[in-house]
Amino acid sequence: MLRDITLGQFFPGNSPLHRMDPRVKILWTLFFIVLLFFINNFWGFLIYGLFMAFVIGISDIRPRMIFAGLRPILYLLIFTALLNIFLTGGENVIFKLWFLKPTWEGLYSAGIMAFRLIFLVLGSSMLTFTTSPIVLTDGIEHLMMPFSKIGLPAHEIAMMMSIAIRFIPTILEETDKIMKAQTARGADFESGNILRRAKAMVPLLIPLFISAFRRADELAMAMECRCYHGGKGRTRLHVLHLSQVDYYSVPVFMLLLLGVILTRVFL
Amino acid sequence: MIRIENASYIYPESGHAAVCGVNLTIQKGEFVTILGHNGSGKSTLAKLLNGVLLPTEGKVFVCDMDTALEENIFPIRSRVGMVFQNPDNQIVATVVEEDVAFGPENLGLPSEEIRERVDAALRAVDMYAYRKHAPHLLSGGQKQRVAIAGIIAMKPSCIVLDEPTAMLDPVGRKEVMDTVLRLNREEEITVVLITHFMQEAALSDRVIVTENGHIIDEGTPTEVLTKREKLQKARLDSPLATELLENLAEAGMPVDTKIIDVEACVNSICTALGKE
């Protein structure tokens, strides 16, 4: 049951999106998200929708997988939409029920908000769907590199992230094992109220923490034995370099920008 | 290759002398096994070999470089690689080839050379087909072989293995031991193996027995493993074959008791039976 948790699921493949340099992909994702907040009408979202359809089309990832990623935010979507509909003040009241006064303006901003959220999730999940965690951290490390001059530990942050990713399955496996061991000794993780269940977690968490620290100790020693001494003088097996896809992506995103500007100005 | 001169190590936390006045020389290309019961100081001794721990007294030299000198530490660690018991806690990356590349990357090699070394190392441990796999999906023996590949990609002249098979099933144990033997025979890499398994010790050129931080016996596997009293003193068991032959000899059968491997044991019993 614990195995099912995945973080930033990655689907291996060889589409143009997969072959894109992670640095470029991260930057475009940020661009995509920032631009999202400049959209103020539905024509803009139509353009975003067309763009998204294009991206999904060339990504080799089944659309079902992508929309499954939206399910976790469904409640958030409904909740924010309701808040917007009922709490946005306005002239054009749709109907009156006791003290509730949904307005057309509210409905409009609820729609805008919902679309923003949906595209935000779609855009960022396209990044994690097509980039393996290790490549992603590599890209982040490179993008943070300029800030290491002002004291940002870029290499260390990236190393910590990739080790965390590496140990997620190991620790989950161990949690499963400890849970079974404690269940065999009569521990009960499933019944009772929240407080009781939280209390039941203590005998699970303590061994887990102890073992995680022991692992960290051993890993640090193994890394030292393999001559690890921070990012200084370290080279990489895979060197990031820009390829054709990265250059082709520029006009595509410029087209998106142009589209959004046009909708703002004229519609 | 490695020279230990009168080295001792006292853990500062406990004040316990885990290694006391050890003298040991390991030749190039040799396959040395270290035997000893739990807490006899084997792991501590291993950690002295590549400067993870520095002797509190005495000296350790690797290729005539003193491990106590700061500037020698990276040259020494790239020459003496270390493989630990738990494969999960020494694999750094989420892809097999990335993990094998970790050591060479730390050495600052150009990426073409890293590529070559990674491929060669994975072939040497017979894991090339798995180079794109995620380590956590491999079996224990495969993970341990990946860990060994990660070490040989640094082209060390010596590998120290601290109970590399302790967490493996018999199949995994055989895979790892075959790999280690091949590296020793074919690539002429010096091997220092710490183990609890007598069958593994029997494969080596020289066996060292530790007890309470001291080396109490040393010699070829046949010499060391057939001295029952001495092994008992070190709280170790004789190999099964030797034990069987000794019991037979006690019962009056004319067998040779200076034998450690199963095949020779069978032959010895057959000739004894033939004679009767």
Ligand SMILES: Nc1ncnc2c1ncn2[C@@H]1O[C@H](COP(=O)(O)OP(=O)(O)OP(=O)(O)O)[C@@H](O)[C@H]1O
């Ligand atoms: N980090 C430590 N701090 C303090 N004492 C330690 C530490 N590590 C080991 N010791 C002590 O040093 C002695 C030797 O330990 P060592 O790990 O070298 O034994 P070992 O022969 O490898 O045992 P095993 O077969 O269990 O691996 C033990 O008595 C142990 O209690």
Ligand SMILES: [Mg+2]
């Ligand atoms: Mg040990």
